[in-house]
Amino acid sequence: MTFLERTRALPRLGLGVSTEYGAGGAPGGLDVPALRREHPEYAAFLEIGVDTLSGLDRHAREWVGQRLPTTYHFLDINLDDPGDFTGEWLDEVRELAAAVRPAWFCGDAGMWHFGRREAGHMLLLPPILSDDAAHALAEGIVRLREAVGHEVLPENPPGTVYLGDLHLLDFFARTCERADTGMLLDCAHLAIYQRNHGLDPLTGLDGFPMDRVVEMHVAGGTIRTNRGLEYVEDDHTPAVLPETWTIFEHVVPRCPNLRAVVFECERNPLPTTLDGFGRIAAILESSPLLKAGAGAP
Amino acid sequence: MNHLALQRVMVRMLYDPTLVERVQSDPRAALPGVDLTDREFAWLKAPDPRAWTADPERGARSLTVIVQQYPASMAVAYRAAGSLDPFLDYFRNARFHRCIQTGGSMALEFADHLADLTGNGIVSDARVTPLARLEQAIARLQRTAPARPPGRDPEAAAFVLSPDRDLVRGAAGVAELHAAIHETLAELGGGLAETVLDRGWPIPDRRIRSGKRDPLLLELFRDDGPRVRYGVGVSGLGDDLYALLDFSRRPRSRDELIDHAVTLGAGREEAADLATGLIDEGTWVPAAAEHA
Numbered sequence: 001m002t003f004l005e006r007t008r009a010l011p012r013l014g015l016g017v018s019t020e021y022g023a024g025g026a027p028g029g030l031d032v033p034a035l036r037r038e039h040p041e042y043a044a045f046l047e048i049g050v051d052t053l054s055g056l057d058r059h060a061r062e063w064v065g066q067r068l069p070t071t072y073h074f075l076d077i078n079l080d081d082p083g084d085f086t087g088e089w090l091d092e093v094r095e096l097a098a099a100v101r102p103a104w105f106c107g108d109a110g111m112w113h114f115g116r117r118e119a120g121h122m123l124l125l126p127p128i129l130s131d132d133a134a135h136a137l138a139e140g141i142v143r144l145r146e147a148v149g150h151e152v153l154p155e156n157p158p159g160t161v162y163l164g165d166l167h168l169l170d171f172f173a174r175t176c177e178r179a180d181t182g183m184l185l186d187c188a189h190l191a192i193y194q195r196n197h198g199l200d201p202l203t204g205l206d207g208f209p210m211d212r213v214v215e216m217h218v219a220g221g222t223i224r225t226n227r228g229l230e231y232v233e234d235d236h237t238p239a240v241l242p243e244t245w246t247i248f249e250h251v252v253p254r255c256p257n258l259r260a261v262v263f264e265c266e267r268n269p270l271p272t273t274l275d276g277f278g279r280i281a282a283i284l285e286s287s288p289l290l291k292a293g294a295g296a297p
Numbered sequence: 298m299n300h301l302a303l304q305r306v307m308v309r310m311l312y313d314p315t316l317v318e319r320v321q322s323d324p325r326a327a328l329p330g331v332d333l334t335d336r337e338f339a340w341l342k343a344p345d346p347r348a349w350t351a352d353p354e355r356g357a358r359s360l361t362v363i364v365q366q367y368p369a370s371m372a373v374a375y376r377a378a379g380s381l382d383p384f385l386d387y388f389r390n391a392r393f394h395r396c397i398q399t400g401g402s403m404a405l406e407f408a409d410h411l412a413d414l415t416g417n418g419i420v421s422d423a424r425v426t427p428l429a430r431l432e433q434a435i436a437r438l439q440r441t442a443p444a445r446p447p448g449r450d451p452e453a454a455a456f457v458l459s460p461d462r463d464l465v466r467g468a469a470g471v472a473e474l475h476a477a478i479h480e481t482l483a484e485l486g487g488g489l490a491e492t493v494l495d496r497g498w499p500i501p502d503r504r505i506r507s508g509k510r511d512p513l514l515l516e517l518f519r520d521d522g523p524r525v526r527y528g529v530g531v532s533g534l535g536d537d538l539y540a541l542l543d544f545s546r547r548p549r550s551r552d553e554l555i556d557h558a559v560t561l562g563a564g565r566e567e568a569a570d571l572a573t574g575l576i577d578e579g580t581w582v583p584a585a586a587e588h589a
Contacts, residue, residue, distance in 0.1 A: 120403055226350060
C-alpha cells in the first residue's frame, strides 16, 4: 500500500502542543492540563518528545494514562546512520510506544547525537543536504517504520550551518518519495533555513509535494547576532517570526492530507501562548481536513 | 556514508573555532585522515565562518556534563590548575577530535586528557590521574551495563561475572579518597558540577600511593524511579577474591569456579559457600544472561 493510501487511516488530530522530559514541571513551563481544560481546541493532542535514556516524565505519563491522543517525537535517533539502530534501543522504543500509543512517530531527521547515546552527546544538526544522504535517510525511515509498526514522519531540523548541494525542500522531497512517507514540515525551521540562505520564505515550495505533509509545526524564534552575523535561535518562544507565519499561511490550504499542527511553546506560561494558538486556529480554517466541521477521521 | 563523516566534522567545527579557521584556509590539511571528496571539502568552506561559532558556550556546557562524571578528579584538578582553561582546551585537543571523528565517548576520553594535563605539569596534583582512571572505569561500566538487570538462575550450567560488575586495580588509597570526596559532595549538596568547582571546601586529606595497586570491585546499582538512574559503588577486595572474579570473566561452570577458589586457597566447603553467595547476590549470573 502506498503512503497516500495508508494516510487515509491516520487520524485527524487537529491543533496540539508538545512536551519533552521535564518541560511541564519547569518554572514557567506550559501547563498542559490547564490548557486542555480551558482551551481544549488548542490541546487536542500531545506530541511527546522522547529519548530512551530519559523515558516519560510525570506529565506525559498522566496524559497517556487518560488515553488522550499523542504522537511520539523521537529525540535520539540518527535516521541516516544504520549503526544507530541498535536492538536495545529498538526494544526500548517499542516499549515506550506501547505505553504512549501514538498516532504516528515523527521527529527531526538530523543528527541528534554524536557517537553513542550518552550524556553530553546530544545536539541537533541538520542532515547533509545531498542525494546520498537523502537515500540513507529514506532507508532509515523505512527501517524504523517497519520496526515500530507506525508511520514515521521526518521533520526538517533547524540549524545555523547547512552543508550540501540541495535545497532543504528538494532534499526532503526526495527523501519522502524514496521512503514513500509523509512529512512533518516545521515552518519555523524552514524559515530559519531560508533566512540563513538569504532566500524568500516561500522559495522551493512550488515544487514540493504538499500531499506528503501530514503534520506541521509553528514556533517562535529569537534573532541573535554573532560578530555581526544574524541568525535565529529556535527557542520556542511564543513570538513567531513573520516568515514563519508566511510559510504556514501559504502551506496550510495546499495540504490535502494535513492532520495535525503543533504550536511548540512548551516552556512558556499559558497566557503568553494564547495569541499564537488563536492565530493558528484561524489559519486552520483554510485547511481541507482540519477546518471546523471537516468531520471526524 | 560520507555524510556521517561530514556530520562528525561539523560537530568538531562547532566546538573548535581554531578548526574553523584551519578549514577556511586549507580543509584537506586541516582534516588529515578524513575521507571526503573535493566537493565535500568545498561544502565545509561555504558557510559564513561566524555561523560555526554562534554558540560559544557549547564547550562549557559539555564540560559541565563531563564534570558530573569526574567529580572527584575534577575537584582536585580544578584546584591544582587554578582555572577551567586547561579543561576547556579539551575541545580543541587532538584527543577530542579523534574521539568525535571515530564515534567515541567524549567523557571516557576525557580521563586521558586529565592524565596528559598531569603528565605535562599543567595540573600539579598527582592524585588526579588515579582518580580519573577510577572514574573512567565507573563511567565505562555505566555505559556497558545492560538496560535491565541480568537474569538469575542458581541452576545455570555456566556462570560469568555480571555485566553489572567490573574489576579494576586502582592506585592504593584511590578508592578511599574517591569515597571521601563523594561523601563531602553529598554533604554539601547543590548542583553537582557547581559544588565540584567550588574551591571553598577542602579536599579530604587522604594519600594515594601510585606504586601499589588495590584490587577493586565496581558494582552498578539501579534506581528504577520515574527516570532511570544508574550508580556505581566501589569496594575493596582481597587479592584472592579479585583473582577468582577475574577468572569468571569467561563462562565457567559452578564446579570450575569452586575448583578455582580451592586452588586460590579456600577449603572446598568454604569455596562452595562462597560460590552460592556470589550467585545469590548476583555477582555471578548465568552465562546466557550476560547479554540478556
